[in-house]
Amino acid sequence: LFYSMKKRNAFLILFGLGALFSCTKPAAQVEEEVQKPNVVLIYTDDVGYGDISAYGGKVPTPNIDKLVEGGLKFTNAYATAATCTPSRYAMLTGEYAWRAKGRGVAPGDASALIRPGVETLPSVMQRAGYRTAAIGKWHLGLGGDEGPDWNGEINPGPLEIGFDYSFIIPATGDRVPTVFVEDHHVVGLDPNDPIEVNYREKVGDRPTGKDNPELLKMMWSHGHNHTIVNGVSRIGFMAGGEAALWRDEDFAQTFVDKATDFVVEESEKPFFMYFSTHDIHVPRIAHERFQGASELGPRGDVILQLDWTVGEIMKLLQEKGLEENTIVIFTSDNGPVLDDGYVDQAREFFEYEEVGGGLSGGKYSALEAGTRVPFIVKWPKSIQGGKESNALFSQVDLLASFASVNQVSFDSAQAVDTENHWPALIGADSKGRYALVQEALYTNLAYVRNDGYKLIPGNEGPKMVPWGPQIETGFDAQDQLFDLNSDPTEKVDLAESKPEILKEMKDELINIMIK
Ligand code: NG6
Ligand code: CA
Secondary structure (H helix, E strand, C coil): CEEEECCCCEEEEECCCHHHHCCCCCCCCCEEEEECCEEEEEEECCCCCCCCHHHCCCCCCHHHHHHHHCCEEECCEECCECCHHHHHHHHHHCCCHHHCCCCCCCCCCCCCCCCCCCCCHHHHHHHCCCEEEEEEECCCCCCECCECCCCCCCCCCHHHHCCCEEEEECCCCCECCCECEECCEECCCCCCCCCEEECCCCCCCCCECCCCHHHCCECECCCCCCEEECCEECECEEECCHHHECCHHHHHHHHHHHHHHHHHCCCCCCEEEEEECCCCCCCCCCCCCCCCCCCCHHHHHHHHHHHHHHHHHHHHHHHCCCCCCEEEEEEECCCCCCCCCECCCHHHHCCHHHHCCCCCCCCCCCCHHHCECCEEEECCCCCCCCEEECCEEEHHHHHHHHHHHCCCCCCCCCCCCCCCCHHHHCCCCCCECCEEEEECHHHCEEEEECCCEEEECCCCCCCECCCCCCCECCCCCCCEEEECCCCCCCCCCCCCCCHHHHHHHHHHHHHHHCC
């Protein structure tokens, strides 16, 4: 399957698998002009490898499971990092985030981490003739060196790096400012009530979770005790912007509505939608109709809400007759966490072992649950449903893969880590990458190879995530070597018994780091 662009919105597909693997010997081909597929990238937040029922999760997710039934389920696909900002950075730029400082979890008033001119996945899609949108959580900073001007034009942002339209939570649901930004502006802002944001000291007279916990509808457990908005205290202080404040309960519906508007827009062009849910990040405040519905506390309820969201997107595609030729990718930005700063019963109803699908660790961790995530690709037109792939795939590869299939070049001097694994993405190659790098807390790295060996280089990091989540980091002062095939929970350190492999892997990792 190989594409070349003929008209703005048409592909020339050469059928015959031979073309996938060999340029010199094209197999028997039938040339056919076809519409380029739309692409919907559903990027969820903190959904663990074991959180979806098709991956063994105990909260029923029938709509997401349908993607598996009709698509390809990956068992060895990875986010590049165990937290949000670096994962998103790498997926959108094709460059691992740890290559430069300052790409860790971004505060809510951070400057744009991806500056105009940098190669990005949405720019590739624009050049391939797509119209593009970013809807949902952003968390990659906004504005120039001075940070975002919440009361004026917020620029640069998504529109400057390849998106034609954006409707976003600027950072996270648990960080101020608690307002939506559409294109360059805060939605619904009254100019007479300007927004002030401060991450160091209190501004304005809204109460805080620290001083007035009796005002909260969900108590904080660690951090998250600054300004209270909608009965939830946040990270950071915020004054003003009263008319623009969001209601957490409405996130899911709002994003579905914006996605609908974008999809139904009249256009000659196919679309690429980066649809980034707030679920299942904290604060886990589902819409009233989902509250209590899972009987597994707020974390269960937001998983139900996430599944509903996916159902709505799929229904929309069906109603518009777009399902057949839309590539839907479902994945997560990092692994699971139970107590991530609010008292929401997650620990009473869930265990790390289950939400990580039996893998060790979780969000923030160098162990597998930190970055191995659910990854599903559905494309009825070209992917046979109900199959599983254990190809090694990294989210950083979406950029080169989509560039390649669209025959669009990209700046490989900047997007240094992305590799074309289009064949793996559509189930035509069962191997995928040779190896990938995982980024954990404090930018400590780990290295996984497709033969199942994993290296966690010795580092000074703590054994447990040092604030409340009770997650094992996998860090140790000594180098550790695991064989994920025989020891998927990373319990048996082979560093001493297999010194040659250890050495080889350390050399390989260093070569990637100095690239
Ligand atoms: C941590 C927050 C956590 C979450 C995380 C980012 C505290 C104590 N913890 O610093 O609640 O917001 O950052 O999550 O403040 S992520 O999925 O966006 O990376
Ligand atoms: Ca996340």
